[in-house]
Amino acid sequence: MELEGQIAIVTGGSRGIGRAIALALGRAGATVVVNYARNEAAAQAVVDELGGKGKAVQADIGTAEGCEALLAAADELGGLDVLVNNAGITADNLVVRMTDDEWQRVMDTNAGGTFRMCRGAMNRMMRKRKGSIINIVSVAGMRGNPGQANYSASKAAVIGLTRTLAKEMGKRNIRVNAVAPGFVQTDMIAGVSDTVIAEAKKVIPMRRLAQPEDIAPVVLFLASPGSAYVTGQVIAVDGGMSV
Numbered sequence: 001m002e003l004e005g006q007i008a009i010v011t012g013g014s015r016g017i018g019r020a021i022a023l024a025l026g027r028a029g030a031t032v033v034v035n036y037a038r039n040e041a042a043a044q045a046v047v048d049e050l051g052g053k054g055k056a057v058q059a060d061i062g063t064a065e066g067c068e069a070l071l072a073a074a075d076e077l078g079g080l081d082v083l084v085n086n087a088g089i090t091a092d093n094l095v096v097r098m099t100d101d102e103w104q105r106v107m108d109t110n111a112g113g114t115f116r117m118c119r120g121a122m123n124r125m126m127r128k129r130k131g132s133i134i135n136i137v138s139v140a141g142m143r144g145n146p147g148q149a150n151y152s153a154s155k156a157a158v159i160g161l162t163r164t165l166a167k168e169m170g171k172r173n174i175r176v177n178a179v180a181p182g183f184v185q186t187d188m189i190a191g192v193s194d195t196v197i198a199e200a201k202k203v204i205p206m207r208r209l210a211q212p213e214d215i216a217p218v219v220l221f222l223a224s225p226g227s228a229y230v231t232g233q234v235i236a237v238d239g240g241m242s243v
């Protein structure tokens with residue numbers, strides 16, 4: 001699980017799951033580019049918690065310029081070894097009421113952003129002849145979820161991207177995997193009603209929601225040499241919810 005001397009980017013590393021991942025990678029020795037969209041103070045707090053070993057970088061991964069800026073920040077630190085595509089958004093609605101904008105915004109950020117970051121990482125990792133990419137998807141991308149057609153489709157797209165890229169890049173020693181959380185206690189689910197949460201707990205064999213700290217060690221494992229022969233996998237970290 002050692003990442004000493006390695007440089008990592010965590011998109012959306014300022015809060016929630018991304019924050020826990022950034023801290024786990026940093027504590028394992030990596031220098032971490034902590035990306036955020038709006039909340040600079042939160043991103044800087046993560047860097048501070050890592051003793052300043054990293055950099056908070058504002059960038060909207062839903063845009064080409066944002067992705068370029070983020071990759072350039074890793075270049076300045078000396079290259080890119082680990083990329084965690086974690087930033088994601090929701091804009092829930094039933095399909096009959098979903099607007100084009102709600103569909104497109106979620107696809108551009110979750111799927112488009114992950115695609116552009118992966119593409120940008122390729123040349124950089126090929127130069128180093130190694131690399132690990134971990135895409136944060138969702139159980140919703142494997143099973144669908146009412147009210148989340150855009151979100152589920154965006155995560156399913158990333159699962160397809162993950163498997164394809166693993167096949168394209170295996171011979172170059174670049175591994176690409178995905179982690180699929182179920183329900184995780186973060187700001188993203190702050191608007192979900194108590195009734196829905198109570199119903200969700202009933203179908204989770206472990207009978208509790210995840211904390212971000214339940215997800216981060218699995219990402220650290222996939223980033224580290226301990227998973228040197230693991231690629232193209234989607235690992236559900238969901239308390240058994242998808243079984």
Ligand code: NAP
Nearest residue numbers: 012014015016017036037038039060061087088184186188
């Ligand atoms: P969160 O608490 O809402 O945090 C989102 C993070 O992404 C923040 O750091 C935010 O930055 C950043 N972000 C949002 N839009 C961005 C953009 N366009 N460009 C760059 N950064 C952006 O989310 P979370 O619950 O930790 O979710 C993290 C990932 O896990 C997402 O991909 C989500 O789909 C997935 N996931 C979550 C759950 C869950 O139950 N929470 C379940 C399954 C999968 P700011 O702080 O600056 O806004």
